[in-house]
Every structure is written in C-alpha cells, then in structure tokens.
Amino acid sequence: MNLTRLKLPLRGLSVIGLLSMAACSQVGEDMSGLDPNRLSFAMQEVETLQSRGARVWCVPFARNASGIDIFGDARTWWSQAKERFHRTEDPHVGSVMSFTATRSMPLGHVAVVSEVISDREMRVDHANWHRNKVSLGMRVVDVSKDNDWSRVRLESNPGALGSVYPVNGFILPNG
Numbered sequence: 001m002n003l004t005r006l007k008l009p010l011r012g013l014s015v016i017g018l019l020s021m022a023a024c025s026q027v028g029e030d031m032s033g034l035d036p037n038r039l040s041f042a043m044q045e046v047e048t049l050q051s052r053g054a055r056v057w058c059v060p061f062a063r064n065a066s067g068i069d070i071f072g073d074a075r076t077w078w079s080q081a082k083e084r085f086h087r088t089e090d091p092h093v094g095s096v097m098s099f100t101a102t103r104s105m106p107l108g109h110v111a112v113v114s115e116v117i118s119d120r121e122m123r124v125d126h127a128n129w130h131r132n133k134v135s136l137g138m139r140v141v142d143v144s145k146d147n148d149w150s151r152v153r154l155e156s157n158p159g160a161l162g163s164v165y166p167v168n169g170f171i172l173p174n175g
Contacts, residue, residue, distance in 0.1 A: 034094045034114060039065050039125070046127065046134055061127035061134065062110040066096050067173045075101035075108030078168035086172040089148045091122050094173055097140070097149075100166035111138075113170065120147065129156065 042064035046056050059074050070080045078098040081087055091097065091113045099109035111126035120142040127134045139155035142148075149167055156162040 034112075035067065038067055041065075043134070050132070056127045056132050056134065058110050058126055058128045061125075062096050062112050065112045065125060066094060066171075068096050068171055070171075073107045074099065074110045075106070077108070077110055077171065081171040085174060087169050088172060089150070089169045091116050091149060091170050092172060095170040097124060097152075097170055098168040100168055102166065104163075105165070109165075111140075124154075129154070 042061050045064055046061060049056050059070075059072070059077075062074075063069060063071070068077075068081070068085060070077050070084075072080065077096065078087070078100075081098075088095070093113055093116060095113050097111045097113060099105065099111075101108040109126070109129070111124035111129075113122055114125045114137060115123040117123065122140050123137045124140055125134070125136045126138065129135050129138065139161075141153050141155075141161060142151070143153050143164055144151040149169070151164050152167055153161040153164055
C-alpha cells in the first residue's frame with residue numbers, strides 16, 4: 001500500500017492499524033530517525049483531542065512525534081531551537097521542518113519529516129494543514145533557487161502541489 005497523503009479525523013481508527021499502514025508506505029527507507037513509539041503517542045493524543053471535540057494543532061503534534069520539546073507558536077520554534085537543538089537546512093527523517101510565518105500563516109507551521117525521497121523531495125507528517133486533521137506522508141518539493149529548502153510546495157491535494165511557502169530550516173532532535 002502506498003500512502004501519498006492521508007487526512008484523518010481518526011475517530012474509531014486503530015492507531016496500531018494506522019501505523020502498520022504507514023510503515024508499508026516507507027519500505028526501504030532508513031527509519032532510524034523516526035521513532036514509531038513517538039508517532040503512536042502523537043496519534044493517540046490527536047484521537048483523544050478529537051474525541052473531546054478539541055482542536056488539533058501542528059505544534060503539539062510535532063512535539064509529540066519528534067521529541068523536540070519546544071512550546072509556543074510554530075513561528076517561534078526556529079529561534080527557540082537555536083541554543084537547544086541542532087538546526088540545519090537539510091531534511092532528516094525525524095527532524096521538524098519550521099515554516100516561516102507569513103500573512104496567510106501568521107503563527108507559522110511545523111511538520112515532522114517522515115521520508116527523504118531525494119535532494120529535492122520528501123514527505124512529512126503534520127497536523128492542522130487541513131483544519132483539525134492529521135496528514136501523513138504529505139509530499140513536499142523544494143522549489144528554492146539554491147536547492148536549500150528555503151521555499152517549498154506541498155501536495156495539499158492528491159497530484160497537485162499548492163502554494164510556495166518559506167521555510168526556516170530543520171530542527172534535529174537531541175541524541
């Protein structure tokens with residue numbers, strides 16, 4: 001099974017089954033940076049929030065899935081990470097991609113890298129790109145002039161890349 005993008009409200013779905021399907025989509029990838037227990041915990045937290053009718057946000061999802069213990073709006077993650085975590089312009093499985101705040105995205109956004117496909121393409125897992133949903137394995141393409149991941153497009157709908165978004169870079173978990 002190949003999951004290019006999966007948006008889920010998660011009500012009534014087994015987290016174990018979901019993770020099994022996600023694992024199938026990543027055959028052959030070095031998964032050493034992605035902790036399946038953290039992803040399972042993040043998905044359980046989403047399911048709990050949704051069952052209570054609470055909003056699902058990108059920050060708690062990214063923190064739970066990556067282990068990068070930063071709080072506050074996504075727009076603050078890059079600066080908060082400066083002295084606490086290694087920051088890079090290269091994506092690594094398990095790292096958090098930090099989006100720059102924009103007029104259309106004033107709080108910024110964060111997403112966890114789930115697969116690096118090539119030097120210009122990867123997949124991410126994140127929450128609230130589509131309101132109150134989790135998107136797993138969403139395709140991301142580097143469209144920056146210098147191939148430095150400073151500008152990306154996401155496959156918001158199957159087969160269609162959306163707008164260009166500015167990115168600060170990638171925050172690596174400690175350890």
